[in-house]
Amino acid sequence: MEKVYLTIVLAPLIGAIVAGFFGGRIGRRGAHSVSILGVSVSAALSLYTLSRFIWHDEGTFNGTLYTWMVSDGIRFQVGFLVDRLTVLMMATVTFVSLMVHIYTIGYMADDEHNWPHDSKVGTNSYQRFFSYISLFTFAMLMLVMSNNFMQLFFGWEAVGLVSYLLIGFWSVRESAIFANLKAFLVNRVGDFGFILGIAAVAMYFNSMDYKEVFARAPEFAQTQVAVFGGVSLMTLICVLLFIGAMGKSAQVPLHVWLPDSMEGPTPISALIHAATMVTAGVFMVARMSPLYELSDTALSFVMIVGATTALFTGLIGLVQSDIKRVVAYSTLSQLGYMVTAMGASAYAAGIFHLMTHAFFKALLFLAAGSVILAMHHDQDIRNMGALRKYLPITWITFLVGTLALTGFPGLAGSFSKDAIIEAVEESTLYGAHYASVLLTIGVVVTALYSFRLYFLVFHGKERMNDHTRHHLHESPWVVTVPLVALAVLSAVSGWLAIEPLLIGDWFKDAIMVTPAHDTLMKIREEFHGPLQYVIHGLHSEVFYLSMGGMVGAGLIWWFVHSFNPRIDEQIQKYSGPLTWVLVNKYGCDDFNQRVFGGGSQSVGRVFWKGGDEVLIDGAIVNGSAHSVGRLAGLTSRLQTGFLYHYAIAMIVGLVGLLTIFVAL
Amino acid sequence: MGFEKFLFYCFAAIALASAGMVISRRNPVHAVLWMVVTFVSGAALWILLEAEFLGIVLILVYVGAVMVLFLFVVMMLDVDIATLRACFIRYLPLGAAVALLMLGEIVWIVGPANFGLTHFPSPPAAGLDVNNTHDLGMSLYTTYVYPVELAAVLLLVAIVAAIRLTMRRRTDTKTIDPAVQSRVKKGPDRIRIVKMASVGPLETPETLAEAKDEPR
């Protein structure tokens, strides 16, 4: 199987290299063929691996392929750990990636219009885009399949790099450049914590290998470290690692980059900023469950951060008018749910939600992209309305996605989200009650913003201008096929996966949960098949809340809106300060820009003027450059060109050595 | 002091003195001749050490062949002695200091303290039946056959290099190749005398010059 795993990882990389370096030569058709071929191979093999795990009880693979170097006893290597957690991630990542690849053919078909005329950077942008998304698939697979911290970090940074490149893909737009810089800087903050966490692991365990670290972790359960007045080592490591996850998975307060990342083309919003990369933090916490289980403090921290993100970012979604931004805030909120599940030790539920979310959120993004295509890149929902007539497939699939997201019984989201909420209720950790309340309120909010979006886009009056209306038409098949495929999965994946993932022992080797933290126990005891689970869901408060939200949204944005198209603005106006807070996103962006941005700018100015220009440039750099220059001139004057000078130099050298080493 | 020792000191002194003369003579021919003396005394020293074959080869090959070649070459060169001397005085102090220091160190190390008879007692004289040439040949073609072969390659490289660097067809020489000369054909190769009418423009310097440049 080692060869299969290697092929899974390398096939997208080869596609990326060919499409990237030879894009100009092989043309658009060549580029998308080769990169789709690479990802298809990888997806097919991933599904094959998954089937081996399901039906043939394939064993866990943990092997090193290449040792990069050994330093101080720590081995830095490239290796794969393929167990049931990994294989689930691999299948999800490669499948969504394949869908997005196919979709991209349609979405980027006329990308040259997105660049200024005659722009040099715009040449071969189509091929470049395919190269990037294939490269992303490679990096993401490296991340999830890693068996050691170094490779995890490599994948972590590599997906960050591709994300940076893709957010700023339309590099001639100032907003795109601003957004990718923001994403980059915010992620640096998270990565700083992350690398400190890895360094702490390396320092105490003297190993980078998951297996060794996890095996020895219980030894360090009681170890105290003298930072911040003494904390437990495990808490320190877990919190530091989680700070990395907060950056990557956009948790409060490091969430600010994700909405801005919508500046990138829609396919990557679906792939990177909804389905895969942003869930890397969630995956990482699940992977590190043997460490997190040793620290209640860290788990509480994770849970509180997750729950806060889940509710408060969802609220912002209510006042957004950009179709992609609404979906982006919804992503933030759902990530919050997953993270909360991690904090409640319901890792299985979190990963389950990760998977279902990958399908329905990719679907929502791709459908939104289809709408955007039809609207000629107008993303403002206030200019849409009644699109269901023009885009029937997009409409149906979007509706499926919305229902799945809001947790409509029977669709994928309901299974996983209900499980998370129940698990959090069961948790006894500090902050569990807070989290439970927030998540429950979050259900209403989710229903409200989702259906607000749905009704404003697909129902009500047509608000677009005549020119756009005349050109409205359903997207080509390369766009709709992925939509349908993802819609089907959004509908059925919950039915199929709940039993093995939550109830069965699918994760028995991959995830460790101590009995005291086993919050899924209650679900497991009460479970009598998926159908019964759905029926049980129909009686829960969660269902009533989400129905209430849906009906409320329908009343306001469908029913009232058809009489009074300005209802959206009026509500926002009358709720005054609340809207103000939400529109300003609780002041996070302003705070960051004023305090961190402005502050570091002024600090930078001081160092630039005083330290850099005077001291470093003036005295050290130029000063030393001058002296080196003079020295260089002097030394080259030693080289006279006369043979006897050379000979005498040798003899003097000889006598010098003799005198020093023999005579003295 | 035995007679052998006396001879040793004699030849050693001659070798040193003549070596000194080699580097201090103004005239290169003289220097080469002094070098011959150095080699001869070196050969004598070898014979004293019972390395008769080597001594004889040194005289035959070096003195007989190499040095004679050297003399030919040196005699054909036009060496400007004056410029060579110009820098001599300038660098003498430094050169002398370095040389003295080095001499001191060499004497100190190579002197009797390390290489005296106590460290290296003189070996018993070989008997009359020992054949120096035979022994040399035996070890050259058994134990040291690999280095000998290498030395052969070294000489081959020297030949190739010398030929490459010196043998060349110069394009600017006026030498005549008789073989080519004898193959001239009547017609294109030979001079043809043509008769021309004596009428024409007055001969001016320009027309004369033109006529000269025309190919014959």
Next chain:
Amino acid sequence: MPFNSANLLPILPEIAILITAAVVLVVDLYLKEKDKGVNHVLALIGLLVAFVLTGLVGGGERVLAFDGNVVRDLMSDLLKAGALIVSALTLVYARPWLKDRNLLAGEFYVLSLCAVLGMLVMISANTFLTLYLGLELLALSLYALVAFDRDSKLGSEAAMKYFVLGALGSGLLLYGISMIYGATGSIELGAVARAVAEQGSGNKVLVFGVAFLVIGIGFKFGAVPFHMWVPDIYEGAPTPVAMFLGSAPKIAAFAMIVRLLVEGLNALHTDWQGMLAILAVLSIGLGNVAAIAQSNIKRMFGYSTISHVGFIFLGLLAGSTQGYASAMFYTLTYALMAAGAFGILTILSREGFDAQNLEDLKGLNERDPWYAAMMALLMFSAAGVPPTVGFMGKLLVLEAVVRVDMVWLALVAVFFSIIGAFYYLRVVKFIYFDQPTTAVPIVTTGGVRAAMTVNGLAILFLGLFPAALLGLCQAAFP
């Protein structure tokens, strides 16, 4: 009889090279001027055969042959393979240059092959005598190659200087060898090592001899203060010869230093460690500083070589197996790097024009982006920028030095490397940020392009995945 299979098998690569040289010498006589390319093909075939034979007879236990004159061990296998590959690369790069100048003569290949033979002999020498003969074979071929362009005044002058200084260097080396022989009574390195271990550094004669040996080695490597020939010869020699001289012989010189100092005189480690430390510091310092002032790129490479030699010495003087392995890694990759850098110069040259000034590289990116990228890679590697192999080499050497508690040496090396980065990066700046000074297109053959691609990408690949080569280097020093 010495000529049996046990003796001949270990020297099969040498035999192959010698036969090729002889064949080229004869075949050349029957070739017309326009068919001289056959020599090139023959020489490459010979190198390939020797490479294959190296692999075939290589591996396994250390073998002595010819009464201890020859040794075949894992180190010799790897170094021979490296020398053969680098030599083959230089021959490929050299061909168009020579052809443009009517220098594509059989003698070039005969002399080059003999130089390669000399290297191979040095690499597997186990006595002072064999080592010295190999060295002279290499040196003599190189003297002739430097003067190969008979019409070039600079070339003749350089050859003259090289010859006289080389003779002086060889003389000093021989004198040192005679001292060691005097003190130990043997020229076979194993016996010498045993005798030296008995006497230790108490015997001043040995230390005296070692000083001379170090000077001979220093001269061959071009370490300060025995470096004076390097810039002049690099500048004066025809570009392909400078390329040949600056790359593969370093590998042979590395073998020489290991055979002499590590295998023969390890008991005197503290003495030669100090000597090498002085040479290393001087070389790294002077090489990097003087290179900045050069406008002639061949001369600049000369000084650059000097500074790299300092790094090789650093690894060696650490005296640990880790140090030796890292120095070996550094030497092999440096040879590859030097061949590539000079190769770019031969590519930029054309009939009647020699690229040898920094200005000639200006705007290379616009004239040929691929070669520009390769040259940039090579320069980054020379400067020690990750992820190229140059960085790995420096890192390994410095780690070895730090491990033996000579942190100050590592600091000096790093300090001067930073200064040195300037002139390498200046080349990159010329390539990418300046306008070309000429519009003449770059004419190149597919073979050269393929070789350069392999060469440049190898620099990157070995930097990313150093473990395989490093593993081989470490295996050579158990």
